[in-house]
Amino acid sequence: MKKKIAASLASVMAIATIAACGQPAENGASGGAKTDTPAAEKVKLSIWHNFSGDDLRAKAVRAQIDKFKAAHPEVELDAQAIPPDGYRQRLKTVAAADEMPDVFFAHSGSGIKEFHDGGLIQPITPLLTKYPDWKNNFTPGAFDPLSFNDQVYAVPINASVTSLFFYNKSLFDKHGVTVPKTWDELHTAIKAFKDKGITPISLGNKAAWLAQSSILSSLADRVTGSDWFLKAAKQEGAKFTDPEFVQALTLLKGLSDAGAFQQGFNSLDNTQMEQYFISGKAAMMIDGAWALTNMAATGTKEQLDQVEVAVLPSVPGGKGDPNTLSGGAGGGLAVNKKLTGKKLDAALELIYTVSGPEGMKAVAESNTIVNYKVDVDQSKVTSLFYKAYNLSKTVKFTPVYDAYLSSQGAEAINNGLQELLMGGKPEEIAKKLQDAQARSLGK
The missing domain is CATH 3.40.190.10 (Periplasmic binding protein-like II)
Structure with missing residues (x-):
């Protein structure tokens, strides 16, 4: 597996060094950590994302993460919001070291493909199977740039x-x-x-x-x-x-x-x-x-x-x-390949909280176009968003x-x-x- 990761991420290592950026928080990377958690001990889970700004979409996503924290006191969540301009580089750095956070935002297309080809992520298909109504409410093709070999590795938080x-x-x-x-x-x-x-x-x-x-x-x-x-x-x-x-x-x-x-x-x-x-x-x-x-x-x-x-x-x-x-479809939250057991369960539930029906509605009403069929309350969005939202329905991508x-x-x-x-x-x-x-x- 290490040979496979090294081969797939050779280009990443060529442009990023381990010293160039801070490592994930101690509980952020799951490398070598035990996943069998005693009932009395909290599940430690990390998430990295680039929704760090003061825009309404970023606030909506962070609010969903906070809802997960409040609803799951059994999970000790380390959430890191990293500014977009430096986000990809930080991911490349930890990817080269095979020390990814547990859950992280991955850009669609070639962005998530590098992590898939490096053997660093795992499918979230079981989550979609668990919630079929949610899965079927995404727009046609929404999963395509986030899927490999008929397995879905992330669902789009918003349309790109x-x-x-x-x-x-x-x-x-x-x-x-x-x-x-x-x-x-x-x-x-x-x-x-x-x-x-x-x-x-x-x-x-x-x-x-x-x-x-x-x-x-x-x-x-x-x-x-x-x-x-x-x-x-x-x-x-x-x-x-x-x-x-x-x-x-x-x-x-x-x-x-x-x-x-x-x-x-x-x-x-x-x-x-x-x-x-x-x-x-x-x-x-x-x-x-x-x-x-x-x-x-x-x-x-x-x-x-x-x-x-x-x-x-x-x-x-x-x-x-x-x-x-x-x-087309935007990026979404991916899961570290190493997660198993309760830690994996918590990670999938976190993704559903952020990207599920409630999360999709919150993101849409933050004036953000989504790849999800949702009735937008026109009173909660700007006139400009509503114009763009309607335009997006009339064109090809x-x-x-x-x-x-x-x-x-x-x-x-x-x-x-x-x-x-x-x-x-x-x-x-x-x-x-x-x-x-x-x-x-x-x-």
Whole structure:
């Protein structure tokens, strides 16, 4: 097993060292710990997650964890909320040491696949079997990016919708600018707002993933179509140096060249970017569904009511469907492979508390789109969320790049886009991604 883990996580160990990050709390990792707990002794359980902020979704998830603690005095729960920007790196560090927490939030797609391939997690299928009504109420395909060999390893806490096109209707109306539906119209709007001294598009790409997840994933799909990307991700019949992908990068660079973004966008995080937009300093923003709960926590009703939401403008001659959003099922809580007995039972019950019907309703009413059929109380959500929620029901979803790329590939394109938006050459960025993805797959 150790050989299998070492082989599967070779790439992780190449970029993370054990000393780079603190180890899990003493009770957090189950390595070597006994799982047979005397009746009088509390079950010790750890959970790591990245719902650390003040947004409503994070508060909703943490509230469900607190409910589990209150309802289960027999469990001594060590819950660690880790900021999202450093979360993946900390998981990679403990994964390389085979010292994972008992329960942890795993990103869907390639994120959870690394832990599965490393033999670090176990199926939660028995939990779904125990609660069939709960299982059957998830939307079609919700488990796909969290399943392997017909076994489910996590259920999505929320949907991953990454490319919502937000625009301030009041600013558009005030300055007589047409809301863009095509790429040419987008550039016309950019110039109009630039001439008025208003930032056209708010961007915060400090953590590097934002431009990739929210803009490139959707823009590139408009140009190449989804089939091309899935082939390129597997390095089977397509390469990231192909002309269509270079064209997508060129279109993205064109936004920066046109002065679409505010100064210092590579030094701002997504929360700062969202605050900049909701305060009326920018006319547009391309962001994920997480912005709905973030802006609901900071924006006034007046500010939220003037924001509209749509899909990214279409690209002339593109091979992809323009009526799409990049996204799909989000991540969920996974269970350490080493857990057995009462500790495993407690872990599964914790997952059900967070991700069960009550938890799903709480997350949805925190202004978060979920992969679960739930009746949202419109009085408990913002008007902006309700617009996005309804929009998500009318479109198709296309792949998010970092859900299918290897860790090396995702890192290459994330860093590459920071370079691209500061004047880098599209062909060079494409080659860096191609080399990294091919190398990670041994091709």
